[in-house]
Amino acid sequence: MDLILWRHAEAHPLREGQSDLERRLTAQGERQARRMAVWLEQRLPASALVLVSPALRCQGTVRALEGRTPRTLAALGPERSAEELLAAVQWPDAPAPVLVIGHQPTLGRVAARLLAGAEQDWSLKKAGVWWLRSRRRAGQLQTVLHGAMGPELL
Numbered sequence: 001m002d003l004i005l006w007r008h009a010e011a012h013p014l015r016e017g018q019s020d021l022e023r024r025l026t027a028q029g030e031r032q033a034r035r036m037a038v039w040l041e042q043r044l045p046a047s048a049l050v051l052v053s054p055a056l057r058c059q060g061t062v063r064a065l066e067g068r069t070p071r072t073l074a075a076l077g078p079e080r081s082a083e084e085l086l087a088a089v090q091w092p093d094a095p096a097p098v099l100v101i102g103h104q105p106t107l108g109r110v111a112a113r114l115l116a117g118a119e120q121d122w123s124l125k126k127a128g129v130w131w132l133r134s135r136r137r138a139g140q141l142q143t144v145l146h147g148a149m150g151p152e153l154l
Helices: 027-041 056-062 082-088 106-116
Strands: 002-007 049-052 098-102 129-137 140-149
Touching: 002 027, 002 106, 027 056, 027 129, 049 056, 056 098, 082 106, 098 106, 106 129, 106 140
Parallel strands: 002 098, 049 098
Antiparallel strands: 002 129, 129 140
């Protein structure tokens, strides 16, 4: 299974009286999302499932992808656990690649858990992508880092 973790692009800071879910992308964030979406569109298989947090900054990030119909899941919202995310994407048994647009620290904790075997506070840059792949070798489930990209490299 391929699990692609895409952190939302740069968002405005939380304003007084505003819910964290209402934070929108900055102009820089919109540019970051567009650049990363182009990179992803060249690599994502047509069968990839796109799952997104209900937060407006994640919704704005995924809008940059052309021709995809994302599914919004509360289990991908801010402050959700790595365990909730992995259950939502059916790791490692989903029938198709899954692209998740979500938040820190959850995405970093998922990456650490899958790659290092322990949940740690790893950091994914804003608008950055980590592409993880599961495989079985000698009957053991392994996870490898297939690729990582940040918007500043595009």
